[in-house]
Amino acid sequence: MAERVRLLDVAKAAGVSQGTASNAFGKPDLVRKEVRERILEVAKELGYRGPHVMARMLRTGKAGALGVVFPDNLEYAFSDPVAIELLRGVGRECARQAVNMMIISAENPEQAITAINNAAVDAFLVHCYSDDNDIISAIQRRNQPLVCIDTDIAGAAGTVVLDDFAGAEMAAQHLIDCGARKFAILSLQANKAENFGPMNAKRRGAVSHRVVRERLGGYHASLKKAGIAIEDVVHIECENMSSHSAEMVETMLRDHPEIDGILAMSDVIAIGALDGARASGRKIPDDLKVIGFDGIAEGERTDPPLSSIRQDSVEKGRLAAEMALGETQGDNNRVLETSLLVRGSTR
Amino acid sequence: MAERVRLLDVAKAAGVSQGTASNAFGKPDLVRKEVRERILEVAKELGYRGPHVMARMLRTGKAGALGVVFPDNLEYAFSDPVAIELLRGVGRECARQAVNMMIISAENPEQAITAINNAAVDAFLVHCYSDDNDIISAIQRRNQPLVCIDTDIAGAAGTVVLDDFAGAEMAAQHLIDCGARKFAILSLQANKAENFGPMNAKRRGAVSHRVVRERLGGYHASLKKAGIAIEDVVHIECENMSSHSAEMVETMLRDHPEIDGILAMSDVIAIGALDGARASGRKIPDDLKVIGFDGIAEGERTDPPLSSIRQDSVEKGRLAAEMALGETQGDNNRVLETSLLVRGSTR
DNA sequence: CTGAAAGCGCTTACAG
DNA sequence: CTGAAAGCGCTTACAG
Known part of the structure; x- marks a missing residue:
């Protein structure tokens, strides 16, 4: 594979500084139109693929992703209908906020801790039943916003439970x-x-x-x-x-x-x-x-x-994601209501 | 919040070079036991939270995550039972390989392209029906392994389809x-x-x-x-x-x-x-x-x-993930078989 | 086994 | 609006 084209290469070829080239991509308003267009054109010619994601992450400190963890049972997420609805809600809110959704995957608790430490995310969402859990502690050690679903955890940024x-x-x-x-x-x-x-x-x-x-x-x-x-x-x-x-x-x-x-x-x-x-x-x-x-x-x-x-599991997930991503003001311990659904199995 | 403790701070406090401190975490075998233990202890005292994920990613070029994209319909992933089985298989293989699973989320195709460009992943998995697609092109521009499920796409690293x-x-x-x-x-x-x-x-x-x-x-x-x-x-x-x-x-x-x-x-x-x-x-x-x-x-x-x-949608997803993560040798265009399932609606 | 140094690629104050 | 410089935090050749 050819050498990677860097922003500096584009800047040089376009006859501008690296900072200006960066702005042409990330903050287009700060660059005069003609200059910006020239930079973009040169970039295309050189085969520049746009700012390197990891470099930008390191510089800005933003990952653009929400971590989702199911500590009790890691395969559960895609098996239980309720968990799937929850994920649908989380996905919906992530889409709305233009953030990706990182599902932490592991075969056992030990691996889960590694997976958590390796995840480049801005916040965590945890669905679990119990609060005494090594996995939870590992998340808390990351010192990032953490919202818990269906259980109370001391020190969480928020909680979403059902009544x-x-x-x-x-x-x-x-x-x-x-x-x-x-x-x-x-x-x-x-x-x-x-x-x-x-x-x-x-x-x-x-x-x-x-x-x-x-x-x-x-x-x-x-x-x-x-x-x-x-x-x-x-x-x-x-x-x-x-x-x-x-x-x-x-x-x-x-x-x-x-x-x-x-x-x-x-x-x-x-x-x-x-x-x-x-x-x-x-x-x-x-x-x-x-x-x-x-x-x-x-x-x-x-x-x-x-x-x-x-x-409403979808809403439960959506709300939790919203809280984790920090768009929620005020009360950060939400209790959702339920309702009675009468069908044929009772009369 | 307090200043972040860096590896260099730990190294200084422990009286070793930064390189050795790094090895103590990432390649423990390269550091003498007593030294390693001292470093780890000092790290704990200073409240060092372990190597910064994004910095390590930038340096190593590895994201430790697999990107999963559903270009046809982005909410579909958590609605269709077959897509969910697929995700279960992907999740299983990701867990096996200790890689997280990044679900690319977006409300519309344009946002999806941004989401793809912002995703720190090592490879992509795409489930789609058609191959003429701006989203697919955006993925291909990233120049990373791409495995397609249920459709053929020119230039993909692999394909998993059904017969x-x-x-x-x-x-x-x-x-x-x-x-x-x-x-x-x-x-x-x-x-x-x-x-x-x-x-x-x-x-x-x-x-x-x-x-x-x-x-x-x-x-x-x-x-x-x-x-x-x-x-x-x-x-x-x-x-x-x-x-x-x-x-x-x-x-x-x-x-x-x-x-x-x-x-x-x-x-x-x-x-x-x-x-x-x-x-x-x-x-x-x-x-x-x-x-x-x-x-x-x-x-x-x-x-x-x-x-x-x-x-077997679970296996379809699992196999695709395996191929994308590069553990598969040989044939990279797989065709899975089906079987007849006779129940009460036919006789 | 250990240390000094380079550099991954970018963004953002800062000065002009 | 533009340029020069610093630095995000780490890992990895390299030399010892």
Whole structure:
């Protein structure tokens, strides 16, 4: 490959100083029109490809990119429908602000830290459930704006979370209103230790993921209000994967045939629950009512269509990106609302 | 904020040269253990945050990131299930090679070109349908490895495409084997001009998107072989969106009630076709057989489950990333195979 | 194994 | 509006 043409080469060939040549590209208003055009023409003749990105970055200190990290599970970003919606929102805001989107990729936590240190970005966005995390610390060490989604982290420039408590309250209240009395709660993973299956009271007390804690609290609040004892509620911790929750629900319905209402902490889990319930011979919503959480599009096509608590994940991502990129004034701890979405799986 | 601590500050404080300090971080083997440890300790005391990313990039010329561009439609990346699978594959390979993933984001083509010029990456991956494209030219001007997915572009370092022709042949042959005789083809967008609706012979001759050209060719080959005249086949160009194809199919079945086989160029289109056919009172597969293309997971849950031509989009993305990052020897024009996926929508 | 020096390519005060 | 100069922070030949 030929030697790279530099700005200085262009400047010399055009008979101007390097500074003027630089301005011709970066600040066109500062250069007289004829001069600018001559510089651009000479540049084209020499095959100059425009200012070197890395050099400009070093000089200006601006990377023109937003880093996005998924510390809990790095492949998760492109698997979970909710995470994808989030990315769509982030992408939208990045496009609006003419900033690229750097997805930090790694196979394991150690590599993730290296990846974070190697990323030329102006700010970070983190989606995670827990806050005690080496990856988070690595980001904080970079000393750049950091916005957290779905969890609170001390020292973050901002936080975007859902009013998970209120959403869960709504979900449980809705099932109660539909006549359910014997409840099962299908929980998302509650903390770092993977411990899928029945969730006893001890484990329910050791929840470190904010989302799980809040949603559990919301469910319980409505159930208690309706006079239902929490000890009588079946709790199961599920992987966020339909095939897994389907199995869990089949087993559960064998052990607890009386269950007539399922509160699932995600639509992905709820969709599996529909499968498991159908395989167990239950008619939904007649025998058993199921409500999910998130309101993903796929819930429209299930059999029956899935009731849920709708959240606007796209907006969640967009807003977080906006905050990270520093266009937001004032309050930097945002709580987004949810709404009840009634479809065929409850009545 | 305090002044940034530089490597030179660390070197001075540790009583070594800057070069040695640099090696302590980047090439630990070249520095005696005690010296290295002293340097690292001094660094920690001074609050040195590790080598400045941009400076290292400028010096080494390596960005440690792969650029990913979706020139046809920039929001498409996080909307289309097939694009998301592609991204998952790219992400997986990036993780394997410890490289980050830079998604080029922009609201319009002009901004996209700026975004490309501002991206500090080592190589580009492009997913697109057409090859005549200002955005592609902008990437090529960067003079970095470029791998194209789903289209051929002159001067690309590599290409990953599907054997779309063979896949489409299989799809049509399968419907013929199932007894269909009166066909409709639901095409993806055929070229830059959005021209949704009936697709006459003239427009069928002006297809610039490779995928559409190949799939159309494959369908036609099987149909001709079965003695079906192409002029009798209804062709409709659809937006790649289920709600749109559903409408198109309702109208189509009103105008052409004889249709008993639908060949859809994507599963997203096919899923809409199922809706449209159901709304028109057709029983699938008894009255009408439908086959899609792609084999996305969502096709398992439709009513009835969708037959399709399966492609491995994850592997497509992964392979393209591998090629772009230069780990591939030999042939750099890969053609991936497809397979027939028979489910409830055909019999 | 260590040190002194050059230079990656640019932008931005500064002086005119 | 233009030019000369400094410096962003690092890594890497090179000489010892």
